[in-house]
Amino acid sequence: MKKVLTKPVKAYKNASWLNSRHARPIRILSEFFEPSSRFIQFGIHSTVVFFGSARIKSKNEVLKIINDTKNNFTKKLITKLKYNNLQEQNKSLLELSKYYEDATELSRLLTEWTQTLPLEKRIYVCSGGGPGIMEAANKGAKLANGKSIGLNISLEFEQNSNKFISPDLNFEFHYFFMRKYWFMYLGKALIAFPGGFGTIDEMMELLTLSQTSKIKKKITVLLYGKEYWEKIINFKELARLELISKKDLSLFSFVNSPKEAFVKLKTDLIKNYPEYFASNE
Secondary structure (H helix, E strand, O other): OOOOOOOOOHHHHHHHHHHOOHHHHHHHHHHHHHOOOOOOOOOOOEEEEEEOOOOOHHHHHHHHHHHHHHHHHHOOOOOOHHHHHHHHHHHHHHHHHHHOOOOOOHHHHHHHOOOOOOHHHHHEEEOOOOOOOHHHHHHHHOOOOOOEEEEEEEOOOOOOOOOOHHHHHEEEOOOOHHOOOOOHHHHHEEEEEOOOOOHHHHHHHHHHHHHHOOOOOOEEOOOOOOHHHHHOOHHHHHHHHHHHHHHHHHOOOOOOOHHHHHHHHHHHHHHHHHHHHHHOO
């Protein structure tokens, strides 16, 4: 009986090899070329990027948590000590929830405006794809019946994509630096809402790239919530100590309301890209 030879698996179909350390350069390139092809396919040329904490919740979510906490205490499911601790946490959640609502409203305003532009000149809301402020940004765009982008990242604690991202523009990254590349490459403006390590890392990297002129294009950077950001980072002290130049303070602006942020973004975008908006104003 004649022996049938089994053909070897082609390299690009060999899942075991593609997931090995030897194929890491190919996986990195995939996170460049696959998003690039999709952005071209769907005509995405420019974005406004929203950064902010995944832990911030909507006001309705927080009110439900507060109500559940009270019910659990009433039913004696939690102790007085635990109830008091939860009440403190809930107070902070409620205080921060205003940023979720503001991010939703700002995204809605931006999306409504950009939909008045020709299709090839529209600027799309882009978020990190997860919950919290990221969800709020995508939600605002959906409320305005517009498309929005989500650049999600695979994490050990499983950050799932939020439900408001346009399905065709929902991405999942493994490499943080490739995700950051797509934030920066398409971004014409960035808004940093209150957040932790991730938000600060992304914001600071962009400011560093602008400070060192590695980014050649003009990009507007807004820090949303002056009181919050001045508590977290003392920019003026950095300038006073000459660890940054005083002119570096002009790399960003503080804003405190959706309307103020929208006016600033619209004004800067038209000013920074006059040829882009010339036929629309």
